[in-house]
Structure formats: C-alpha cells, structure tokens
Amino acid sequence: xxxxxxxxxxxxxxxxxxxxxxxxxxxxxxxxxxxxxxxxxxxxxxxxxxxxxxxxxxxxxxxxxxxxxxxxxxxxxxxxxxxxxxxxxxxxxxxxxxxxxxxxxxxxxxxxxxxxxxxxxxxxxxxxxxxxxxxxxxxxxxxxxxxxxxxxxxxxxxxxxxxxxxxxxxxxxxxxxxxxxxxxxxxxxxxxxxxxxxxxxxxxx
Numbered sequence: 143x144x145x146x147x148x149x150x151x152x153x154x155x156x157x158x159x160x161x162x163x164x165x166x167x168x169x170x171x172x173x174x175x176x177x178x179x180x181x182x183x184x185x186x187x188x189x190x191x192x193x194x195x196x197x198x199x200x201x202x203x204x205x206x207x208x209x210x211x212x213x214x215x216x217x218x219x220x221x222x223x224x225x226x227x228x229x230x231x232x233x234x235x236x237x238x239x240x241x242x243x244x245x246x247x248x249x250x251x252x253x254x255x256x257x258x259x260x261x262x263x264x265x266x267x268x269x270x271x272x273x274x275x276x277x278x279x280x281x282x283x284x285x286x287x288x289x290x291x292x293x294x295x296x297x298x299x300x301x302x303x304x305x306x307x308x309x310x311x312x313x314x315x316x317x318x319x320x321x322x323x324x325x326x327x328x329x330x331x332x333x334x335x336x337x338x339x340x341x342x343x344x345x346x347x
Contacts, residue, residue: 148285157242157245158245158249160239160242160245160246161242161245161246161248161250162249163250164234164239164242164246164249164267165246165249165250165253166253168227168230168246168250169253169254169257171226171230172224172226172227173210175224175226176254177254178224179224179227180226180250180251181224182223183222183227183246183247184247184251185223185248186219186223186227186247187191187230187243187244187247190218191243191244193347194269196212196254197218197262198240198241198243200214201214201215201235201240202238202241202314208235208236211232211235212232212235215228215231215232215235216228233245255292255347259289259290260289260290260291261283261287261289261290261291261292261309261310262291262292262294262309263279263280263283263291263292263293263294263304263307263308263309264278264294264307264308264309265293265294265295265296265306265307266295266296266297266298266299266301266305266306266307266308267295267296267297267301267305267306268297268298268299268300268301268305269297270295270297271293271295271305276293276295279291279293279305279307280293283307283309287309288289
C-alpha cells in the first residue's frame, strides 16, 4: 500500500457481492501485471473519481451513450493505465456498474494482499499515528503473526486508551497489546503527546 493508509470504506452486502465478482475477474485477467493493475485501479479511484466527482457522474449517466463514455475514458486513461484495466472500465460502463468501482477496488486490493500473504489491520486511534508509531505497530504485528501487516487507519477522537486493533473478526484488547512491547510503547507515547498538546493549548489560550 501507499503513503498514509486510507480510511476503510464500509460496503453493504450488494457492494460486497459486486465487488467480489468483478475483483476476481480483474485479478484473473491481469496475469503477471496484477500488482500494476491493482495499483493503477487505486489511483483511478483515489486520484480521479474521488477528486473529480463530475467524471463519475458522467460515466454513470444514462443520458451519455456508451460510445461517448468510452471516448471519455480513452482521452483520460489511454496510455496512462494498463490496456486491460482501461477495457475493464469500459465494461463497467457498459454494464452500468461504474458506481461499484470503489467496492471493486477495495475488494481487489484486499484479495491481492491475501494472495501475497499479507494481513489487513484496522487501527482505530484517538490521534493520527506518527510514522514511528505506524512502523512499530506494523513490525510488532508482523513478528507476532508471521505475516506482513497492512495498516488501515481510522481516527476516532472519543476513543480512550490509545488504539484498538482489528484483524478480521479479531479485536486485540489491552491484555494482548500489553504483550507486544513496541505496540504498547507506541500507544503510550501517542496518548502522552495528545495530553501534552491539549495542556499546552490550554496554557497558551
């Protein structure tokens, strides 16, 4: 994964089913370019659809015919993404599924991580993690589980006690975290910083 991990997106049951169906097809068709295709799909969603919602609206609009949509996709993505991925986007438009692209991207990314032996960990914290905390948590989890951990971060300001980690259906509570020295240290330093920042803000106000 990239930069600071993205917040997870909740998918309803329909999104999950569509995402699974098309993500399997995409990964199967990508062949040896699978990692490139998954990365490019993440960029299409994060750098294009999220930043330019009018593009998604146009691609989903029934008032714009398929030829026009494919022409628009060609102008934007031809030569910039894998040809197979570009064709995949056209198929989604043709089948009226472009609105499901985020679900497909999330599912494809998770499936590829699973294929590579990685585990996705939802990290909920009261304050944004620093790079050092992020690295400490990922390293400790990798050591504990024997699999590379991909952190997906979520901020919840009302959370007490530092962080909550969720791996699939498993929630790591305080007793488990206490056995992981580096995670405990990272959480403690994060809480201390939050308290210090609030104190300094009160003093200076």
